[in-house]
Amino acid sequence: MNTKAYLAGFLLLAGTVAASAEIRTWTSIAGTTIDAEFVKLQSGTVYLKTADGAEKRIPKSKLVMEDRQLADQLSNPFASKSAEAAPAAKAADIMYELFGDELRDADKEKVSTDALAGKTIGIYFSAHWCPPCRAFTPELVKFHNKLTQDGKPFEIVFVSSDREKAAMYEYMEEMEMPWLALPFGDDHKGNLAKKYNVSGIPKLVIIDEDGKLITENGRGDVTQKGADAFDDWK
Known part of the structure; x- marks a missing residue:
């Protein structure tokens, strides 16, 4: 396999994923919303950036389930879960x-x-x-x-x-x-x-x-x- 070609392809794919981030509406379990772009998920906190460049931090547990799952996906788009791990992860999300x-x-x-x-x-x-x-x-x-x-x-x-x-x-x-x-x-x-x-x-x-x-x-x-x-x- 051509190593350089593989790395170039990987970096292109990674760049595509990063570029796909866009401003969207994030909703908390209390019903409040914020329009912002996803930056990262770290230590249970979702980091967002608003249109004016301001950083916002929201505990993942304070978001509705759909937004939590999206944050997980955006933070690690290449991750996959085994059939055995999926039920445990789902139970943890419910807790x-x-x-x-x-x-x-x-x-x-x-x-x-x-x-x-x-x-x-x-x-x-x-x-x-x-x-x-x-x-x-x-x-x-x-x-x-x-x-x-x-x-x-x-x-x-x-x-x-x-x-x-x-x-x-x-x-x-x-x-x-x-x-x-x-x-x-x-x-x-x-x-x-x-x-x-x-x-x-x-x-x-x-x-x-x-x-x-x-x-x-x-x-x-x-x-x-x-x-x-x-x-x-x-």
């Missing part, structure tokens, strides 16, 4: 859509959403100021600890309705919550509440590892069945 790229633990440390991979997930809508929540949370902690002890693939994401960040973490510490949480004030909270019809708290929604709804009555299952509820969710 990013639901929760964003990062969660928090009880020590306020950042934890990648990838920690949820392969697990049944409980989305726990609760708050420090809510008496019924404070009555149910210790029960849920025992439930979570039992499943962890038994090696069950289960995790909880706490979605706080507290009015202040300090109250959220005080609640997590006081109740010794062993699970993860959506960052305080994160935009995904409203989307989750709407998606799962949250009209009151506490509410425990159970989804499978692919993000499919199992039940919106996880609280009732935990209260009535204890650790056996997990087997019914699988």
Whole structure:
């Protein structure tokens, strides 16, 4: 093979891909839009350039799914996924859509959403100021600890309705919550509440590892069945 000819062809193709970038409308999950050209995707952030040359940065998790997929494609147009990798990638995208790229633990440390991979997930809508929540949370902690002890693939994401960040973490510490949480004030909270019809708290929604709804009555299952509820969710 003529190496020079091959390299010339590759560079021509790469140049064609780069030149294909154009100004388009990018949409966030909150519904806001921006007209800009794709520049790069780096560390979970999409870099864009507007017509007047201004740089804009948007976390990929804040974009609608179509735009996230386009950013992935534009950032690496030559990448291909195996048949085995595709389902896992799709499940990860769904988790990013639901929760964003990062969660928090009880020590306020950042934890990648990838920690949820392969697990049944409980989305726990609760708050420090809510008496019924404070009555149910210790029960849920025992439930979570039992499943962890038994090696069950289960995790909880706490979605706080507290009015202040300090109250959220005080609640997590006081109740010794062993699970993860959506960052305080994160935009995904409203989307989750709407998606799962949250009209009151506490509410425990159970989804499978692919993000499919199992039940919106996880609280009732935990209260009535204890650790056996997990087997019914699988």
